[in-house]
Amino acid sequence: MAGRGGVTEQEGNRAPRSERFLVCLGPSPFGAGLLKEARDMARVAGAELWAITVDVEGSRLDGLSRAARKTNVRLAERLGVRLFVRSGTDVARTVAAFARRNGVTRIVVGKSLDSPWKTLLRGTLTDRLIRLSGSIDVVALSRREGEAEPSLKGKGKSLGAYGCGAALALAATALGLPFSRVMAPTNVVMVYLAAVLVAAVFLGRGPSVLTAVLGVLAFDVFMVPPYYTLVVADSQYLVTFAGLLGVGFVVSGLASRAGERAQEARRKEEEALALYAFSRDLAAAAGREELLGVVTEHLFRLGWESTLILAGEDLRSQSGRPGHPRDIPAETVEDVLRHGRPRELENGQLCLPLEVQERRVGVLILHGSSGERPEGLRDAFVLQIAQSLERIVLDERARTAELAQAREKIQAALLDSVSHEIRTPLATITGVLSSLRRGDKAVVSDDIARSALIETAWTEAERLGDLVGNLLNMSRLEGGGFQLDRAPCDPSELVAHVLGRMGERLEGWTIETELPQETCLIDVDFPLLSLVLVNLLDNALKYGSVDVPVLIRGWSEGRDFLFSVADGGPGIPESFRERIFEKFFRLPTSAGGTGLGLTICRGIVEAHGGAIAAGPRSEGGTVMTMRLPEVIVP
Secondary structure, rough: HHHHHHHOOOOOOOOOOOEEEEEEEOOOOOOHHHHHHHHHHHHHHEEEEEEEEEEEEEOOOOHHHHHHHHHHHHEEEEHHEEEEEEEEEOHHHHHHHHHHHHHEEEEEOOOOOOOHHHHHHHHHHHHHHHHOOOOOOOEEEEOOOOOOOOOOOOOOHHHHHHHHHHHHHHEEEEHHHHHHOOOOOOHHHHHHHHHHHHHHHHHOOOHHHHHHHHHHHHHHHHHOOOOOOOOOOOHHHHHHHHHHHHHHHHHHHHHHHHHHHHHHHHHHHHHHHHHHHHHHHHHOOOOHHHHHHHHHHHHHHHOOEEEEEOOOOOEEEEEOOOOOOOOOHHHHHHHHHHHHHOEEEEOOOOOEEEEOOEEEEEEEEEOOOOOOOHHHHHHHHHHHHHHHHHHHHHHHHHHHHHHHHHHHHEEEEEEHHHHHHHHHHHHHHHHHHHHHHHOOOOHHHHHHHHHHHHHHHHHHHHHHHHHHHHHHHHHHHOOOOOOOOOEEEEEHHHHHHHHHHHHHHHHHOOEEEEEOOOOEEEEEHHHHHOOOOHHHHHHHHHOOOOOOOOOEEEEEEEEEEEEEEEEEOOOHHHOOOOHHOOOOOOOOOOOOOOOOOHHHHHHHHHHOOOOOEEEEOOOOEEEEEEEEEEEEEE
């Protein structure tokens, strides 16, 4: 059973539901056992369990300590413990302040593994927490039975660094020895101080201390009479020795700390630049697919292979390394999305929820992690991804809302236009049929009047049929385009068919045609292209002048064939020549209609791979020209 120290409650007293336990996680190899026992304590007490890890400013962890801390943090995430990372100069003060601010009722900490000398000088973490925590209970847990002592292999500096420190001391001796015979020995001390400084900057604190000690011994043996012995003839040299040794220690400590801080600053600069580049690319991502690519690329640069799963009706994912699929249990993803707690799988995969303001927008799964990257950088990346996902989701919702609003406006415009266009022919047809049905004598007895009414009804019925036909063609166009049934035909035959179809509507108009004299066949959909020419000719009659002939031309350019219909109307302003092909658009001087005819024409021509445009006629009026590419049959 693990031992306990500090201020604790009596065994068996159950804490109220509002209690909150805080376990201190550090680079100790016993952190896993500490966390599991703290979890058991919180479960028995019915308390909420938090964990905190403190980044001590200016400190530098070795490889084993970083690995142990990372293992402890990942275990906390796997167990669903809420983890906090804080920075400070003193662990005890940082933990105590955090506990007081957040209503922690009990702090759980492991017994110190520091050497007796450090414990004597600074006191243990438990002792300082008891002094600083006030009324908060502090529980110290010892190492569980069966847990191995931490291996010291690989700790400290390598032997090579210490060898270099000794070599620097010998080099300083060889350099200063010729000068010691011609100047005061105290002046040669500067050579040893330079060697200590070089060792501190490039080798670290331990080798620099060794350089200082060896420098003092070498200075005494080779520079101070009597030579080649540790005996000192003048006691004043003892002050020189002490000064050299003290200054060496101080310089080595300062230089080593400056080097560590410079290295830490470079690391933080790299992380800041990586986070900036990541944020910049995320901001430029316009959709989900682009965001998936940005996340995968940047995480892979930092040593993380990842899979991003988006929450929604259909979960979509992209693996961090193409060709290496990852099997992720769906129930695990659903559990992380439901509870918002990180999960670590048995194969080492870490599932992290992407959460923004208590809304979970996805799950990020890390398949591997870089040991040199702190958890703070990873958490910053997770937050950036979550915020970008939320932004994209909100943008998609806004676009959907805009499309719905635009659709409603179009439907309202269509209903208004169609109802207005249908009302007139229906009213005319109803009036004619009503007169014939009542058998008015003025109508029945007068053949001319009766024929005129029947002709009026027929004309309005044709108009109504054209309107319904345009609506049906518009539905076909929006439902996936026209399906072409191509067949070779003669352009002259096509124009003759259109003129015959227009029939009596052309009475009083002069129609001129310019078509190829030689035999020419074009591969087009005859009925659909006839509809285009009918609509163009109908527009020419609506907006043209009876006094100016309507010209229908057809000519070939290579394997392309072009048709044009020119009228003698007032023309179309240049600013409207593109817009007239938009759905429901009508000129201010429009002669009626739904604004669908030219839209249908463009759809049919584009289905043939061609284009249609409006331009001015040199004699005044408008020319509608359509180009049909690669339709001439050789």
